[in-house]
Amino acid sequence: MDILVIEKSEVCRFILDQCLTSLGHVVHDAGKAEAALPFMLTHPVDCVFMDIDFGRERAVEAIQAIRMEHQGEWLPIVALSSGNDDEAFAGAILAGADALLPKPLSRHRILMQLLALERMTLARQTPPADQDLIAANRALLELSMFDEITGLANRRYFEKTLNREMKLAKRERHPLTLLVCEIGNLSWPGMAEEDEARNRQLTAIAAAIECIPSRPTDFVCCYSADLFAVILPNTDENGGRHIAERIQASVEPVLTDWPKTPLTFRIGSATDNSQYQTIDVLIDAALAALKTSE
Ligand SMILES: Nc1nc2c(ncn2[C@@H]2O[C@H](COP(=O)(O)OP(=O)(O)OP(=O)(O)O)[C@@H](O)[C@H]2O)c(=O)[nH]1
Structure with missing residues (x-):
């Protein structure tokens, strides 16, 4: 049109x-x-x-x-x-x-x-x-x-957006922070991918994450089955930490209602101050931070 x-x-x-x-x-x-x-x-x-x-x-x-x-x-x-x-x-x-x-x-x-x-x-x-x-x-x-279960942007849409935002951040000399949020114990062997309780839980967590970043250029997506990613343009390390803490607090109450092993929720963060050349290295840095987070 x-x-x-x-x-x-x-x-x-x-x-x-x-x-x-x-x-x-x-x-x-x-x-x-x-x-x-x-x-x-x-x-x-x-x-x-x-x-x-x-x-x-x-x-x-x-x-x-x-x-x-x-x-x-x-x-x-x-x-x-x-x-x-x-x-x-x-x-x-x-x-x-x-x-x-x-x-x-x-x-x-x-x-x-x-x-x-x-x-x-x-x-x-x-x-x-x-x-x-x-x-x-x-x-x-x-x-x-879009991700079928949560309605959030999917990984393909995320990668396109991150690529564009990273280029823009470099051109404007702005920092860009990427958060990756991992849900632990969401599935167990034999659990169907389309299990209704799992989908409800995922959707509730997605909503608890999505309501925190409020700038129009912030972008929340479903990265994989148990990983969400949040792109925070023009946001430095401290700002990223601030948002990560608020997301953690928003998601915690949603994690309680789960029949098996208690769910865990961890966030890894990486901030690009133009030191990362591609989206893959930035994503790897955020995933590495996730591994070392408590
Ligand atoms: N990308 C992003 N960063 C935020 C947001 N809210 C807070 N921050 C970051 O966290 C820092 C501290 O947050 P606040 O103490 O709430 O400060 P603020 O100036 O009211 O935050 P803004 O109104 O979003 O600029 C800000 O300087 C930002 O770097 C948000 O919605 N999106």
Whole structure:
């Protein structure tokens, strides 16, 4: 899809740009809200993401003007706002938006919101016979990026993200911290991979980890069956330790309800101050720290 993004914050624009282009969409930037409609007259787009916090009245006017001009057409508009309560949601929908993405923006939510919009857009455009194929392709794409059990990004998506963040950190001369979190005693011989209790436990631990890092560029993923990884861009060793301690405290209460040997949870950390050349050496350093952690 061709997607128009109107967003003042550079960080939010950067995240949107990454997420949208990673799914093969083309992102356009018209600058200000009032420039959206004139831009769309010369560059037709399939979807609009609009920041409604900055210059709220102008943003609402711009959405209304787009709705007037494209009356009766299918043109999804996603509002972006730091408000995430009922009032903010109602404000966005009444202004003419179809959905609200709260800030700080979560990559996961952006991708999921986009998949939903895309599904609706395709359903309106495509003859039924092709829709099965498209749905199958989308399902494959979702499977290729997210872990089926926890819904977190999977290892493939993690490696791509870490690669990009490491390059960015080197260019910007920022530290980057990687945490690897290991759950011990989660499986035992003969236990089925798809065991329901195990999956519930994993999902609860994933949620307890995910709720801690709160910067929009932080990234939590499922690295393997019993390992999670957390990428913390622009975070030094002390900051990484601070987050690791908070994750440990958040996960501890979730570990208690387990029928066999008590679960353990350990975190290893490595900080790249441009001394690591590839993601593999950084990951190895974090795994080595995990081995020596208590
Ligand atoms: N990547 C990342 N680092 C964090 C986060 N929260 C805290 N930190 C790190 O931990 C350090 C100390 O945390 P705090 O005492 O909570 O400081 P803070 O300045 O309120 O943290 P921020 O608001 O995230 O900058 C910060 O300087 C950061 O390096 C977070 O959500 N993500």
